[in-house]
Structure formats: structure tokens, C-alpha cells
Amino acid sequence: MISLDPKLCKGCNICTEFCPKKVYEIPNKSDKRGMRVPVPKNQEICTKCKLCELMCPEQAIKVEGEDE
Ligand code: SF4
Numbered sequence: 001m002i003s004l005d006p007k008l009c010k011g012c013n014i015c016t017e018f019c020p021k022k023v024y025e026i027p028n029k030s031d032k033r034g035m036r037v038p039v040p041k042n043q044e045i046c047t048k049c050k051l052c053e054l055m056c057p058e059q060a061i062k063v064e065g066e067d068e
């Protein structure tokens with residue numbers, strides 16, 4: 001389970017680039033702040049490696065559960 005706090009996200013897309021499984025998708029439209037907050041769309045293929053959580057400079061991501 002991935003929780004991404006859109007209020008903390010700055011749309012840097014580090015998470016989309018570092019995720020080895022391409023779990024995140026970048027939306028076509030920006031939010032009210034003009035940022036494109038990635039969507040953890042393909043959560044079923046997430047390996048819970050937590051790279052996205054570690055790399056996010058805003059601590060906006062929490063990956064819950066253990067690696068299986
Ligand atoms: S790394 Fe963090 S701040 Fe950057 S786009 Fe992903 S969730 Fe947002």
C-alpha cells in the first residue's frame with residue numbers, strides 16, 4: 001500500500017524515475033498549484049522496495065507492508 005500526500009508533493013518526479021517497476025504515472029493535468037503529482041497507479045506490481053519513499057525529498061511517500 002502506497003500513500004502519497006499530495007499536499008507535500010512538489011511534483012519533482014524523482015519517485016517516477018527511480019521506481020524500478022514503473023508503479024507511478026504522471027497525470028496529464030496539473031493540480032491547482034500547477035504541479036503534477038504522480039499517481040501510484042500500478043500498486044499491484046510494487047515490490048515494496050521503498051526506493052520511492054527513500055528518494056522523495058519531501059517525505060510525501062509512505063510504503064506500507066513488508067517486502068514479500
Ligand atoms: S519524489 Fe516526492 S515530491 Fe517528488 S514527485 Fe514523487 S512524491 Fe512528489
Ligand code: SF4
Pocket residue numbers: 002018019020021022023024045046047048049050051052053063
Ligand atoms: S516501493 Fe519500490 S516498487 Fe514500490 S512504488 Fe516505490 S519504488 Fe516502486
